[in-house]
Amino acid sequence: MEQLRYPNGKFLFEGMSAVQMEKWISEVEKLPGELRAAIEGLDDEQLDTHYRTGGWTVRQVVHHLADASMNMFSRFKLALTESNPTIKPFDEDRWVNTADSLRAAPDSSLLIIDGLHTRTSQLLRSLERADFEKQFYHPEKGSQMKLSFLLAYMAWHGSHHVAHIMSLRERMEW
Template sequence: MTTSSSETKDPRYPIGSFQRPDIVTNDDVQYAIFTLGNLPTNLTNATKGLDSGQLDTPYRDGGWTVRQLVHHIADSHMNAFCRIRFALTEKDPVIKPYDENLWAMLHDSAAPIHWSLTLLEGLHARWVMLSQSLTEAQLQRSFLHPVNGPTTIEMATLIYAWHSRHHVAHITHLRKRMDW
C-alpha cells in the first residue's frame, strides 16, 4: 500500500491512490481494522471547530465541500459494511453500486455533520467488532461489484482503511492550506 511522490502532489489523492498489495499479511489486516476503529475520532478531530462557512468550503477545486465529504464517508461506509455482511451470509453476492456524486448532491448532504459523525461512531464500532471475529476463510469470502469485479472481505477492509485516511487527509490538508 505504497504511494508515489507524484501522486501526493495531486490534491485528489493527498496520501496517494490505493495500491492493491500482491500479498496481504495478518498485520496488514489488523492495521486496517485499527484504522477503521480510529476513523470516527480522526474525522471528528479533523472537523473540530469548523464553522458553517468552512464546512461548506470545497476541499479542492471541483471537489465536494467538507460537509459533503463527511456525509459521503458515512454513505460509503454504510454501503461497505452492508456489502461485507452480504458476503458473510450469501455466496458471492452481486452488490448494488451507487453514484456517489449524485448522493453527495441530495438534500440531506446539507445536514449538520454531527449526524454523520454519530452514525460513523456506531457503525465503525460494529464494523471493528465484526472484523475482529473473522476467520481467514471468512476474510476470503467475496462480493461481486458489477463494474469492478470480485472483492474479498480482506481487500475491502484494506480499501476502506485507505478510504478513511484518504478523506481525513482531504480535510486536514485543506485546514493547513487555509490556515484554519
Template sequence: MENTQNLETLKFPIGHFTKPDLISEKDIKNWIETIEMFPSKLKNTVSNLSAEELNWKYRPEGWKIKQVIHHCADSHINSFIRFKLALTEDNPTIKPYDESKWAELIDGNCDDISSSLLILEGVHTRWTMLLKSFDTSDLAKTFIHPESKKTYKLKEIIGLYAWHCNHHFAHIEQALMHKGKF
C-alpha cells in the same frame, strides 16, 4: 502538465490504493485499527468547525468538507452492508450507487454534520466488532462489483476502506490547510 499533476495530488493526496501482493495478518490488524479509529479522529478534527469552514473545498471542483463527511457516512454504511452480504451469501453482487449525486442531495450537502458523525461512530463500532471476529475463511469471502465486473475478497476490501478513511481525512486536512482557497 504540472497543473494536471497538481490536481491529481489534490485529488489523491495519499495516492491511490494499492493492494499488497500478499496481505499479512499485520496488514489486516493495522487496517482494522484505522477503520476503528476513524470516527474519533474525524470528530476531533471537524466537530468545532464553523459553517464557513465546513464549506471549504479540498480542491477545485471538489467536495466541501461537509460533503466529504456525509460521503464517508454513506460510503461506510454501504461497505458495512456489503461485508454482511458477503458473509451471509455466496459471492453476492453488491449494489453500486452514484456517490456524486448522493453528495448533492440535501442530507449530503447539509451544514449540520452531527448525524453523519453519529452514523460513522455507530457503523464503525459494529463494523470493527465484525472485522475483529474474522477468521481466515471470512477474510476469503467475496462479492462481485457489477460496475467493474470483478470479484473482491473481504481481506482486500478491509485495506481499501482503511485507505478510504485516510484518503478523505487527508482531503479535510488539505481543505483546512488551504482554508478552502481553491
C-alpha cells in the same frame, strides 16, 4: 492537483498479511475520532468550502463517509452470509448532492460513522483469516472482490478523506 486529490497516495492493494489486517482494522476503528478531530471547530462557511477545485465540500466529505460506511458494512455482511452476492453500487457523486449531504450538520453523519465503525470493527475482529477470502460481485467494476480487498479499501478510504480535510485546513490556516 494530484497531491490535492490523493494527499495520502492512490489506493494500492498487494494482498493481506496478518500485520496488515490488524493495521487496517485499527484504521477502521480510529476513523470516527480522526474525522471528529479533523472538523472540530469548523463553522458553516468552512464546512461548505471545497477541499479542492472540482472536489466536494468538507460537509459533503463527512456525509459521504457515512454513506460509504453504510455501503461497506452491508457488503461485508452480504459476503459473509451469502454465496458470492452481487452488491448494489451507489453513485457517490449523486449521493453527495442530495439535500441532506448539502445542508445537514455533520453531527448526524458522525453518529452514523461512530455506530457503524463500532459494529464493523466488532465484526472484523470476530472473523477468521479465511473469512477475508469470501467474495462479492461488483457489477460496476465487473469483477469479484474479496473481503480482504474491501477491508484495505475501507481503511485507505477513511484516511484519504480525512487527509483531504486536514490538507485544506493546513492550506487555509484554520
